[in-house]
Amino acid sequence: MKPLHAQVDWESGVLSQGVKRVRRVSDMIGLYHDEAAEQQAVAEGDPIVYEYTTIELPEEANHVLFGTTTIFPGRVGSEYYMTKGHYHERRDTGEVYVCFSGQGRLVMETEAGQTEVLAMFPGSVAYVPPHWAHRVSNVGDDPLLFFAAFPGHAGHDYGTIAQVGFRLRVEEHGGEVLIVDNT
Ligand code: S6P
Numbered sequence: 001m002k003p004l005h006a007q008v009d010w011e012s013g014v015l016s017q018g019v020k021r022v023r024r025v026s027d028m029i030g031l032y033h034d035e036a037a038e039q040q041a042v043a044e045g046d047p048i049v050y051e052y053t054t055i056e057l058p059e060e061a062n063h064v065l066f067g068t069t070t071i072f073p074g075r076v077g078s079e080y081y082m083t084k085g086h087y088h089e090r091r092d093t094g095e096v097y098v099c100f101s102g103q104g105r106l107v108m109e110t111e112a113g114q115t116e117v118l119a120m121f122p123g124s125v126a127y128v129p130p131h132w133a134h135r136v137s138n139v140g141d142d143p144l145l146f147f148a149a150f151p152g153h154a155g156h157d158y159g160t161i162a163q164v165g166f167r168l169r170v171e172e173h174g175g176e177v178l179i180v181d182n183t
C-alpha cells in the first residue's frame, strides 16, 4: 500500500480519514460500579461518554494501527467517564498512548493480578506493555484527547473485562480523584 497522511482536529480529537465510533452509557452497561446511576444516565438522555477514530489498515503484524480517542468530562455516580477497556486478543502486543489535552488516568492490570495507574496530561506518553489490560478515565473538567498506536494483529478482547471487571476504579470523592479497590 501507499503511505498515508491524516490530521487530528485539535478541537474534537477526530482523525481525518478515520472511522469514528461513539460510545454512550447504554453501550457500557455493567461496566460502571453504580448500576442505578447507569440506568439513570441512560434514562436522562444516554450521554456520549467517548468517541474514537481509527484509520482502517490491514490487521496484520507488520502494520501499526492507530487512532485518537476523546473522552468527555462527566461521571456515572462517583465514577469518572472512562473507556470500556480491553486486553488485546493477542496478549503479547503492547501499545503507546500520547495525551494531547485534558487530565486522565490510565488504569492497567494483568491477569496475574498486577495493577498500575499512570497520570495522563498534555504531552504525557505511556507505554502499555504486552499482557496488560488498559482503560482510560477522564478526571478533568474538559475533554481528554489521546492518540494510540498498536500492532496490527493485536485484536481486542472486551469480553474478559466485561466478565471480571477491572480491579481498580477511578472515582471523585470530595473533589479529589480516588483510586478505589474493586476486589
Ligand atoms: C486500541 C486503543 C484505543 C481504544 C480506544 C477506545 O487498542 O487502546 O484506540 O480502542 O481508546 O477504548 P476501548 O476500550 O473502547 O477500545
Ligand code: ZN
Residues within 6 Å of the ligand: 086, 087, 088, 095, 134, 150
Ligand atoms: Zn489497546
